[in-house]
Amino acid sequence: MGNLVEIKKLSKNYFNKKALDNLDLNIEEGKVLGILGPNGSGKTTLIKILTGLLRQSKGEVLIDGHNVGVYTKSIVSYLPDRNFLYNWMTIEDAFKFYIDFYSDFDLKRGEELLDFMKLGKDMKITSLSKGMTEKLNLTLVLSRKAKLYILDEPIAGVDPVARDQILDAIIKNYDSNSSMIITTHLVRDMENLFDDVAFLKDGGIILKGNAEKLREEKGKSIDEIYKEIFSK
């Protein structure tokens, strides 16, 4: 399997602060990578560079062999950590919007997911609770048959029932030919999803590898490794 994403010596500076520092990371085709780290470790900065919302200060990012741009945006399905849909929309409008802009959008899958999430198409975006918004955003993102899914903190700030539903939806709808990047600090809830993990601290990767191998080597769960690293 080749690498879908190749990140070389990536740095991002905000004035004097280094958000990412000489980061190297590859993501293989068909793999789910968990990027784990506490708030402020650089997870969201990395994701934003991959999605074209931020520019790197140094280094190279290639997705499917291309620099971040119009092409990569067409093959990346991105779930931001906020409500990013336009306020005037209903769920129906949001669906139409995705169908219009992303040729890989699978309407059937979308409708099934919407049903599963117990959301109605006539609901207005502004009337949704935080958990419902998260479910809708995930519905839209997972309904695309994208080459790369990028989920930024998909279960942060939602109640445990919604959390289970969201995790279920990710497992059931994830296309095994695609790759996925999930950032989180809620490791225990999500660790079973990951093929590979990368621990991010102060803008650099301090440990990465196959999740199963790491568990074997250390005799600990990923969650325990996470706590060990970040409680220091």
Next chain:
Amino acid sequence: MGKYIKYEIKGTYKVILGILAIVLIATTVLYNYTAKKEFSIIIALASMLIFGTFLSAFLYIVGSFRKELYEDRGYLTFTLPLTGNQILGAKLIVAFMWFFLLGSITVSYNIFMLAKTSGEMINFKELLSLINGSEIISFAIMILISGISTLILIYFSMALGRVTLKNKKIGGMWFIIFLVLSTIIAWIQMKIVTISPYYINLKDWSIVNSNISSLFQIEMGSSSLMFSTGEYSYVNILGFVTNIIAGIILFLGTGHIIENKIDL
């Protein structure tokens, strides 16, 4: 880009139609309740209303671009598989469309109300024959183009303000950039108009040199881009071309910033 235009219209039409409804009601009230007063007052008030309509629509459109740069909706807009020029182009086309719609409806409604309240129904054919159609149209086009260039300049200033002051949401920064750039562009334009004093007459498309024509020396002291003698309207050819070139450069600059420079 066509699809983005569609969603740009969907996202803005309610407010624009709201503005239109308010101005039409206000115009109706104005003509009905002040019918017995002097027409000059009505015309003055009606002109203010039209100006107010444009100003509110303009502020709304400028504000919605600002929201893309400073609010969460940018996460959707700027991750779409579209180039910066496509996003910007769609926004400008829709803005142009709204200004055109608002302008034509409010002006026609005013003519209609004027005809209705002046006591005798004016024959519209007669009315139209009094006005030089081609001159009005070319003048309106010039104004629309100037309006759009101003809008591009504002968008450019906003995008530049967002890039130069990363993460610092200083609201008025773009306005300072806008003022500085407008001054520079106006200065360049003035220089060009002085160097090339050739004006085109919008009525008969004849070209006149303002340094030679006595008409110009009476009507205008200094060099300006557009001017009207009441009978004829003139536009400086090279000055207007400069305006268009500046617009194109600023458009491409804004598109480039949106696509390659913005850090959300």
